[in-house]
Amino acid sequence: xxxxxxxxxxxxxxxxLHWLVVVLLAAQFYVGWTMPHIRKTTPxxxxxxxxxxxxxxxxxxxxxxxxxxxxxxxxxxxxxKPWERMVARGTHDLLYLLLLLIPFLGxxxxxxxxxxxxxxxxxxxxxxxxxxxxxxxxxxxxHGFLTWVLLGAAGLHVAxxxxxxxxxxxxxxxxxxxxx
Ligand code: HEM
Ligand code: HEM
Numbered sequence: 001x002x003x004x005x006x007x008x009x010x011x012x013x014x015x016x017l018h019w020l021v022v023v024l025l026a027a028q029f030y031v032g033w034t035m036p037h038i039r040k041t042t043p044x045x046x047x048x049x050x051x052x053x054x055x056x057x058x059x060x061x062x063x064x065x066x067x068x069x070x071x072x073x074x075x076x077x078x079x080x081k082p083w084e085r086m087v088a089r090g091t092h093d094l095l096y097l098l099l100l101l102i103p104f105l106g107x108x109x110x111x112x113x114x115x116x117x118x119x120x121x122x123x124x125x126x127x128x129x130x131x132x133x134x135x136x137x138x139x140x141x142x143h144g145f146l147t148w149v150l151l152g153a154a155g156l157h158v159a160x161x162x163x164x165x166x167x168x169x170x171x172x173x174x175x176x177x178x179x180x
Contacts, residue, residue, distance in 0.1 A: 109140030
């Protein structure tokens, strides 16, 4: 299997990383919404522990994905109208930005709540804020708020993909589907 991205389609590596992020994100939202509401007295165990590990894994996968994208960029298809390209590029950039910013803010908030986040018990992430850092408390609130912005941007992105597939009948969706 060729792992590179051509003019017409995303390569196997880019597709795998795209769908891996989608699956990890779905799991992360589920855990984020079902874990206990976090206060300074909430122990680092159960779903709280899973949330931080999954978030650290997401951050790792997103950075790997961005590195791969820099090495093997896949341009948008040239038949898109200028406004479509603008919306598509803007949405992709916003999604990448949020996928980096949200875990960093969560990581800072973890320091404020006195947690030592791990990557599933393997590496301990160094603290980027301590328990007195008020800004890190605020970053926990911004973390929660930005998850809604991420949901909105992802909703727009998915609507765009479905519009191309069901209404325009072009090959844009197929560029990201496995094995097409
Ligand atoms: C893309 C990755 C992530 C997503 C989508 C996500 C999502 C969420 C969601 C939905 C909540 C609940 C917000 C609320 O109830 O208001 C939350 C809270 C929280 N998350 Fe994340 N999270 C991510 C990554 C991380 C990481 C990497 C860490 C730490 C290493 C982390 C630490 C926290 C903490 C400490 C809270 C509680 C914040 C507070 O209540 O002030 N998250 N997250
Ligand atoms: C059912 C859900 C989804 C579908 C059907 C879908 C579909 C697609 C398609 C077809 C492309 C290629 C667009 C093109 O060729 O111009 C793409 C790219 C992309 N998708 Fe998704 N996507 C989904 C969910 C998500 C989610 C949840 C995220 C992140 C939060 C995401 C982030 C991205 C990004 C950043 C790109 C740009 C890739 C690049 O050029 O580096 N997608 N998606």
